[in-house]
Amino acid sequence: MELNDEILSAYLDNALEAGQHQAVSAALATDAGARLRLERMRQADRALRTALPLPQGDKFEAALAARIQMGRPMPRWQRAVLPWALAASIAGLVAGYMLPRAQSPRGLSTPDSVLARALDETGSGATTHAVSMVLSFQAADGRYCRLFRASRDAGSGEGLACRGTGGWQVVAWDATTTASTEGFRAAGAGMLIDGAMSELGGSPAMDAGEERAAITRGWSKP
């Protein structure tokens, strides 16, 4: 029996039929050259597994995982800042921008009541008093959260608000995302919001039906 590389390779992977596997085992017993060749292949496999381990547990993986949990495909201009997302949260920027309950952030000129009403009633894709809703999702802690953008008239920027027992709370606000409506923003801009979203985790973005039902319920849990 000729023990060529294809046979030896398939033998190594246990990919031969049982009868053929036994025949190769018997042939190997009397073929020292083939045994050495097989051992070298095995040695190369082991070395390769050591050389190319699974990349695991780094910031990029965490950011990708958070991205998947958000569900909705991200516009191309936002993808460019994904690697920044986790860096932002690790640097504590998210916590640093936590705002008191029911208070609009600095730079957002929309009155609290108007913002709260927009968050309560406006579906994603629609605009109320220069505040546009982008998407809604349920955070890992169960709270409903909404990503919104304010146009120049309302104090330009992007924000993330979550609804707790006392109403809506703006958990992150980024005034650097000034040109988002044109589909462009500078490198690094928006990392605060992306980082906050990563921190919140939770479900993919709600579809229109789920969001409508939540608005009808007043954002209470079903």
Add this chain to the structure above:
Amino acid sequence: MSATATFPQQLVEVIPRLRRFARSLTRSAADADDIAQAAIEKALLNQASWTPGTRLDSWVYRIAQNLWRDELRAHRRRAEPLDGMEVQGEDGRETFTRLIEVGEVTDSFHRLPDEQRLVISLVVLDGLSYQEAADVLEVPVGTVMSRLARARGKLAAQMPNDAGRLRAAK
């Protein structure tokens, strides 16, 4: 991978292997992560075209492969080699020998033709069956076997023999 896991859960589980596959594909850690990220976006966008019950990893690998082909076509570029590897956790002669092996095999792996490098990545690193690798690469099983044999033959030829290992370790 749990059969009852949701699409996002399964996709999260694929990330580490997708990144490693992308490294085999591009031979560049930075390009690999760009491709992995783009593949995830595309998978999310085209979730409806994945058939539940089939291997999600194979489906995402195919997406990554197509994205990389498009990238190469669009920019007529060549991949840069991966950064150097470190072998940790062992001492003395064995570590030194393994460093030699790992260094040799990494160089040889990156010099393999694309089609041989990918089949090694899928079968040896990822543990896919020949049929599963054939599905990802969209080639017959026989082609997988012959590519694998040629690639393994080249990698095995780079392994230091026992005498060489002893000399190297002295």
